[in-house]
Amino acid sequence: MSALTLIVNGTEHRIDAPPEESLLSALRTRLNLTGTKYGCGEGECGACTVLIDGRPVRSCRRKLAEAAGKKITTIEGLEQDGKLHPVQAAFLAQDAFQCGYCTSGMIMFTTGLLNMNPHPSDEQIVSYMSGNLCRCGTYPRIVAAVKQAAQNMRKG
Amino acid sequence: MTTHVDNDLLLELKQHQVDAKLHWFELDRRDFLKVLGGGLLVGALVRPVEAQESGRGFGGHELPQELSAWLHISEEGQITVLTGKVEIGQNIRTSLAQQVAEELRVPMESIGMVMGDTKLTPWDAGTFGSRSTPTMAPQLRAAAATARELLLASAAAEWKVQPASLSTNDGKVTNPAGRESLSYGQIAKKLQQVKIVIAQAKLTPTADWKVAGKPAPKVDGRDFVTGKHQYPSDISRPGMLYGKVLRPAGFKATLVSVETSEAEKQAGVKVVRDGEFIGVTAPDAWSAEQAIAVVRAKWDVPEQPSNANLFEYLKSNLDTSRERSEQPVDLDAFKKALSSADAKLEQTYTVEYIAHCPLEPRAAVAEWDGDSLTVWTGTQRPFGVHDELVEAFRMPPDKVRVIMPAMGSGYGGKHSGECAIEAARLAKGAGKPVKVVWTREEELTWAYFRPAGVIEARSGVMRDGRIVAWEFHNYNSGSSGIATPYNIHQLNIQYHPVKSPLRQGSYRGLAATANHFVRESFMDELAHEVKMEPLQFRLKNLTDERLKAVLDAAADKFGWGKEKSTAERGFGIAGGYEKGSYVAACAEVAIDPKTRKVRIVRVAQAFECGAVVNPNGLRNQVEGAVVQGIGGALFEQVKFANGRILNAHFSEYRLPRLSDLPQIDVVLVDRKDLAAAGAGETPIMGIAPAVGNAIFAASGVRLRKLPMAPEGVVGA
Numbered sequence: 001m002s003a004l005t006l007i008v009n010g011t012e013h014r015i016d017a018p019p020e021e022s023l024l025s026a027l028r029t030r031l032n033l034t035g036t037k038y039g040c041g042e043g044e045c046g047a048c049t050v051l052i053d054g055r056p057v058r059s060c061r062r063k064l065a066e067a068a069g070k071k072i073t074t075i076e077g078l079e080q081d082g083k084l085h086p087v088q089a090a091f092l093a094q095d096a097f098q099c100g101y102c103t104s105g106m107i108m109f110t111t112g113l114l115n116m117n118p119h120p121s122d123e124q125i126v127s128y129m130s131g132n133l134c135r136c137g138t139y140p141r142i143v144a145a146v147k148q149a150a151q152n153m154r155k156g
Numbered sequence: 157m158t159t160h161v162d163n164d165l166l167l168e169l170k171q172h173q174v175d176a177k178l179h180w181f182e183l184d185r186r187d188f189l190k191v192l193g194g195g196l197l198v199g200a201l202v203r204p205v206e207a208q209e210s211g212r213g214f215g216g217h218e219l220p221q222e223l224s225a226w227l228h229i230s231e232e233g234q235i236t237v238l239t240g241k242v243e244i245g246q247n248i249r250t251s252l253a254q255q256v257a258e259e260l261r262v263p264m265e266s267i268g269m270v271m272g273d274t275k276l277t278p279w280d281a282g283t284f285g286s287r288s289t290p291t292m293a294p295q296l297r298a299a300a301a302t303a304r305e306l307l308l309a310s311a312a313a314e315w316k317v318q319p320a321s322l323s324t325n326d327g328k329v330t331n332p333a334g335r336e337s338l339s340y341g342q343i344a345k346k347l348q349q350v351k352i353v354i355a356q357a358k359l360t361p362t363a364d365w366k367v368a369g370k371p372a373p374k375v376d377g378r379d380f381v382t383g384k385h386q387y388p389s390d391i392s393r394p395g396m397l398y399g400k401v402l403r404p405a406g407f408k409a410t411l412v413s414v415e416t417s418e419a420e421k422q423a424g425v426k427v428v429r430d431g432e433f434i435g436v437t438a439p440d441a442w443s444a445e446q447a448i449a450v451v452r453a454k455w456d457v458p459e460q461p462s463n464a465n466l467f468e469y470l471k472s473n474l475d476t477s478r479e480r481s482e483q484p485v486d487l488d489a490f491k492k493a494l495s496s497a498d499a500k501l502e503q504t505y506t507v508e509y510i511a512h513c514p515l516e517p518r519a520a521v522a523e524w525d526g527d528s529l530t531v532w533t534g535t536q537r538p539f540g541v542h543d544e545l546v547e548a549f550r551m552p553p554d555k556v557r558v559i560m561p562a563m564g565s566g567y568g569g570k571h572s573g574e575c576a577i578e579a580a581r582l583a584k585g586a587g588k589p590v591k592v593v594w595t596r597e598e599e600l601t602w603a604y605f606r607p608a609g610v611i612e613a614r615s616g617v618m619r620d621g622r623i624v625a626w627e628f629h630n631y632n633s634g635s636s637g638i639a640t641p642y643n644i645h646q647l648n649i650q651y652h653p654v655k656s657p658l659r660q661g662s663y664r665g666l667a668a669t670a671n672h673f674v675r676e677s678f679m680d681e682l683a684h685e686v687k688m689e690p691l692q693f694r695l696k697n698l699t700d701e702r703l704k705a706v707l708d709a710a711a712d713k714f715g716w717g718k719e720k721s722t723a724e725r726g727f728g729i730a731g732g733y734e735k736g737s738y739v740a741a742c743a744e745v746a747i748d749p750k751t752r753k754v755r756i757v758r759v760a761q762a763f764e765c766g767a768v769v770n771p772n773g774l775r776n777q778v779e780g781a782v783v784q785g786i787g788g789a790l791f792e793q794v795k796f797a798n799g800r801i802l803n804a805h806f807s808e809y810r811l812p813r814l815s816d817l818p819q820i821d822v823v824l825v826d827r828k829d830l831a832a833a834g835a836g837e838t839p840i841m842g843i844a845p846a847v848g849n850a851i852f853a854a855s856g857v858r859l860r861k862l863p864m865a866p867e868g869v870v871g872a
Binding site: 021028029032038042079100127136141 | 373387389517562595596780783784815
């Protein structure tokens with residue numbers, strides 16, 4: 001165990017945890033931020049996606065030691081003053097979920113994608129988002145939500 | 157039709173080994189009232205009987221045994237539905253609320269839904285078999301219509317007018333003549349009544365629906381885009397520990413020796429052992445994982461079948477005690493018809509085991525309070541898990557409560573209570589609440605699979621396209637959807653149960669997917685044999701108007717027959733019905749001439765399930781079923797050898813991804829004149845044969861196996 005500082009959604013947390021523990025495990029079980037989901041533990045499904053310094057990462061594959069001190073954003077940190085982030089609003093408007101378990105990861109990945117590339121082409125959307133699994137098969141609506149989110153964000 | 161559906165349900169229940177509820181226990185209404193308070197309480201019955209007036213007040217009186225749901229209107233006018241059905245992404249929280257709102261004439265936002273809590277909701281067999289819409293919904297509608305009648309009658313008595321002269325709107329009863337109104341809460345406060353439903357409550361005709369029948373978004377959608385929704389794996393309790401269970405080295409293994417001392421040395425770790433069950437608890441999930449990893453165990457794993465000899469195994473390991481034939485067969489007449497045919501064809505198809513892969517694996521939090529146990533867990537059968545816990549811990553049934561928060565789906569794969577039992581056993585050992593969440597590897601190994609199967613088809617057809625004899629043998633995969641919808645006089649259709657080498661159970665659509673794949677592929681083979689156009693060949697042998705309607709609708713949307721298949725582009729069609737709903741799919745595939753890589757380019761699917769309750773949710777289900785069906789059609793396969801799963805990771809088990817997504821055009825055929833049927837399963841059944849037929853049309857290669865292209869390629 002060692003003391004680490006995690007900066008999550010703008011708040012600094014001091015936690016006692018082994019540096020090799022996964023960021024996902026610490027978020028969920030030590031900080032009780034359960035919006036970030038476990039799906040596979042090997043970076044294959046994207047349910048655990050969070051942003052580190054604005055870029056989407058698989059929190060199941062990221063060790064605490066690597067995440068400490070960096071700016072981490074989870075699904076809980078997107079909404080501001082009761083107002084949904086444009087990506088959240090787009091997923092809600094498109095009803096782009098069934099069981100919703102993949103949704104946090106989808107939204108975080110989309111947010112990261114649009115941070116890096118505000119004008120993704122259809123091919124880029126498919127190529128980027130194919131790393132995130134939706135077992136319910138809601139992909140048509142997820143594509144529609146990503147496009148709407150891009151529009152929402154351009155409008156500001 | 158009712159009998160047909162009832163038989164299906166019995167069959168379905170049998171396949172899940174819950175024929176009927178063995179014991180009925182009086183619901184403790186005190187718990188209930190603590191939650192709900194007084195007011196008007198209407199109970200819905202599994203089978204509506206004469207209305208039972210159970211007297212004024214909430215005093216003690218016998219409840220009927222087959223209560224299926226409660227509808228409560230509080231003194232404040234809060235409307236609560238309590239049903240044992242569960243929400244797993246199929247969206248019944250929304251569609252059931254829509255239908256209750258419709259009958260009560262209130263906005264759907266005003267309906268609270270309590271689902272799948274064994275303490276609060278009446279017993280329910282489980283959420284499977286597409287039963288919520290055809291059975292639970294009418295019961296709830298009847299309860300709601302009865303509540304509305306009671307409210308109207310009470311207000312009419314108060315104002316000394318006829319109930320028919322009053323209107324209900326927005327949670328109020330209004331007397332247009334006297335310009336007076338009473339809220340539902342005010343009337344409920346006065347009524348303080350329990351009423352068990354219902355003989356002849358007048359339901360709102362589907363054609364008059366204003367709330368139901370309209371597209372509605374997921375009622376609690378906001379909680380899913382903000383991460384607020386608490387899935388079973390998100391539940392936390394004060395003082396909770398995290399648990400892990402030691403898994404055997406293979407199926408049917410016996411424990412030879414175990415060394416737990418290294419795990420026990422770790423800070424905060426406790427080892428719990430009960431026979432061959434060995435688990436650990438720790439204050440945090442990470443420590444529990446490290447602790448279980450250092451438990452050293454030796455297992456004896458017996459020799460077992462593998463994929464390599466699976467299909468021979470299935471053919472030679474019949475479970476003859478369970479042999480059943482769909483209908484008595486006159487073999488002489490069958491053989492005579494077959495020999496009279498102009499053309500005969502005989503083929504064998506195979507289906508591999510596949511896994512459900514719900515994105516949320518099994519999870520449970522168990523908490524003991526003295527001799528009472530509460531478990532939050534993800535399951536399609538909270539009452540089934542309740543009974544498993546009662547049995548495992550030899551407890552009085554009323555001491556066990558199972559709560560099922562809307563979970564990260566199931567697809568038929570979460571009927572069982574393993575994880576709940578594990579969490580409860582560890583919690584008992586540790587003396588604190590314990591959470592167990594299965595890893596993906598555990599879920600892909602220790603859950604159960606969709607049955608593998610061998611299916612043999614034989615048929616005789618006349619040159620004009622009439623099928624005169626049809627023989628169909630399904631080994632192991634199951635009997636759902638095994639009957640043919642085509643008009644054939646001589647049938648020999650049989651399901652042969654087998655001693656499955658792997659643990660198997662229900663999967664979205666059960667065996668209807670495998671049976672439709674084979675039937676509709678083989679129909680294509682027959683059409684080719686007599687040189688008929690595949691759609692015309694089907695229509696030639698079909699009189700079922702509903703099936704014809706979806707075939708026409710899909711063909712129309714797709715533009716079927718407008719273009720001819722080429723070596724690089726193929727078109728295929730398939731259809732069928734199951735569980736009261738009808739599906740037809742047209743598919744276009746592209747095959748790369750160099751790499752032989754196959755891609756599904758476009759799918760048009762028509763679906764008809766009677767009156768549509770929520771077109772938005774239904775469209776989502778149908779699209780999703782097509783996508784999920786692509787996995788089983790092309791890629792998915794559980795690889796195993798000697799009691800071990802060889803591809804228990806998402807990096808090795810190929811699931812449909814966004815890059816596999818074809819253009820999907822869905823046609824919903826809305827039959828307002830028919831009762832609403834369930835829609836969670838049947839839409840998955842058309843895609844595999846449509847794709848297989850399209851691959852054949854392009855390449856001339858007939859793929860008689862599921863998955864058809866595990867490596868993504870079609871041989872030349």
